[in-house]
Amino acid sequence: MTHPDPIIQAGRTENLNVSGFTPLITPRALKAGLPLTPQAERTVLAGRKAAQDIVHGRDDRLLVVVGPCSIHNFDQAVEYAGRLAELRERVKDRLEVHMRVYVDKPRTTVGWRGYLMDPDMTGENDINKGLSLTRELMIRVSELGLPVATELLDPFAPQFLFDAVAWACLGARTTESQTHRVMASAVSAPMGFKNGTGGGLKLAVDAIVAASHPHAFFTVDDDGQACIVHTRGNPDGHVILRGGRNGPNYAPQFVAEAESLMRAAGLDPAVMVDCSHANSGSDHQRQGLVWRDVLHQRTRGQKAIKGLMVESNLRPGKQSLGADLTQLVPGVSVTDACVGWDETEALLLEAHAALGRETVSG
Ligand SMILES: O=C[C@H](O)[C@H](O)COP(=O)(O)O
Numbered sequence: 001m002t003h004p005d006p007i008i009q010a011g012r013t014e015n016l017n018v019s020g021f022t023p024l025i026t027p028r029a030l031k032a033g034l035p036l037t038p039q040a041e042r043t044v045l046a047g048r049k050a051a052q053d054i055v056h057g058r059d060d061r062l063l064v065v066v067g068p069c070s071i072h073n074f075d076q077a078v079e080y081a082g083r084l085a086e087l088r089e090r091v092k093d094r095l096e097v098h099m100r101v102y103v104d105k106p107r108t109t110v111g112w113r114g115y116l117m118d119p120d121m122t123g124e125n126d127i128n129k130g131l132s133l134t135r136e137l138m139i140r141v142s143e144l145g146l147p148v149a150t151e152l153l154d155p156f157a158p159q160f161l162f163d164a165v166a167w168a169c170l171g172a173r174t175t176e177s178q179t180h181r182v183m184a185s186a187v188s189a190p191m192g193f194k195n196g197t198g199g200g201l202k203l204a205v206d207a208i209v210a211a212s213h214p215h216a217f218f219t220v221d222d223d224g225q226a227c228i229v230h231t232r233g234n235p236d237g238h239v240i241l242r243g244g245r246n247g248p249n250y251a252p253q254f255v256a257e258a259e260s261l262m263r264a265a266g267l268d269p270a271v272m273v274d275c276s277h278a279n280s281g282s283d284h285q286r287q288g289l290v291w292r293d294v295l296h297q298r299t300r301g302q303k304a305i306k307g308l309m310v311e312s313n314l315r316p317g318k319q320s321l322g323a324d325l326t327q328l329v330p331g332v333s334v335t336d337a338c339v340g341w342d343e344t345e346a347l348l349l350e351a352h353a354a355l356g357r358e359t360v361s362g
Pocket residue numbers: 069105106107108109110111277335336
């Protein structure tokens with residue numbers, strides 16, 4: 001007698017929840033079509049070195065990672081990058097400015113997964129197109145002399161994109177993930193590790209220690225061949241305070257706690273504060289308050305503060321992603337609310353002035 005359930009009839013035990021497989025371009029083919037240009041390469045190398053020097057205390061400037069919560073439009077991202085590249089030049093003696101080119105979005109439950117995963121924002125998930133557009137954008141941004149900062153989320157993405165990345169981070173949802181820690185150990189760029197969504201700080205320091213050691217994991221090589229990667233470990237990790245379930249964590253006692261946990265782990269103390277997320281209660285109008293408070297701590301002598309992060313876009317606020325994409329307002333975030341360009345410029349200039357006074361008094 002045959003079983004009534006067709007799956008049991010067929011005797012299948014795998015791919016029961018898979019609706020299809022689509023071939024993915026190889027890293028080599030993607031890079032051959034969109035090679036890193038010499039100018040972009042110079043930006044990546046200089047951006048990495050500057051961030052490494054800041055993290056290890058060899059450079060007194062502040063690392064500023066600023067830009068959209070998520071990229072969703074190529075031209076708007078290039079316009080933003082053009083403005084930020086000019087501003088970077090004006091403040092570069094005291095601030096090392098990198099642009100958030102965040103294309104792979106972790107979600108609390110479900111939602112649009114970002115430009116890399118779904119560049120058309122239709123739910124079609126044309127990842128081949130997302131890879132190509134993201135790579136082209138990262139190269140364009142780097143060619144402006146502006147280093148690219150991004151979140152490391154999808155396990156295969158670095159092989160396609162990370163030659164164009166100057167600074168990377170593990171987000172609050174993945175800092176405790178073994179998969180992501182071992183991937184971080186392979187990354188050539190300096191990396192920030194956020195505290196967990198619950199506020200856990202020790203787990204970020206544990207992640208830095210884990211990622212600084214050699215590991216092995218599996219992924220694909222440049223030819224798309226499945227392979228085991230053996231890593232050396234990433235020595236350039238730092239903590240990012242982003243607040244947690246119990247509220248913000250940018251106040252001096254949290255910075256001091258991060259500093260002492262890092263010292264206890266034998267690491268150079270290096271803390272970046274994310275002015276957004278739980279530190280602003282996701283209210284973009286509060287990012288400036290956090291920015292000023294942290295700057296004040298730094299100019300009053302808290303040298304473990306090495307960086308600041310701001311979610312910023314051409315225009316302030318956020319909009320929801322409806323079915324009719326023609327209704328989207330240009331330059332407004334479709335994920336977390338961002339400060340607009342004018343405020344971004346004001347905040348960076350204010351920091352530049354404040355750090356000038358630090359030099360004079362320090
Ligand atoms: O920075 C982005 C978001 O905070 C994160 O991706 C989670 O987003 P969600 O809570 O809207 O899903």
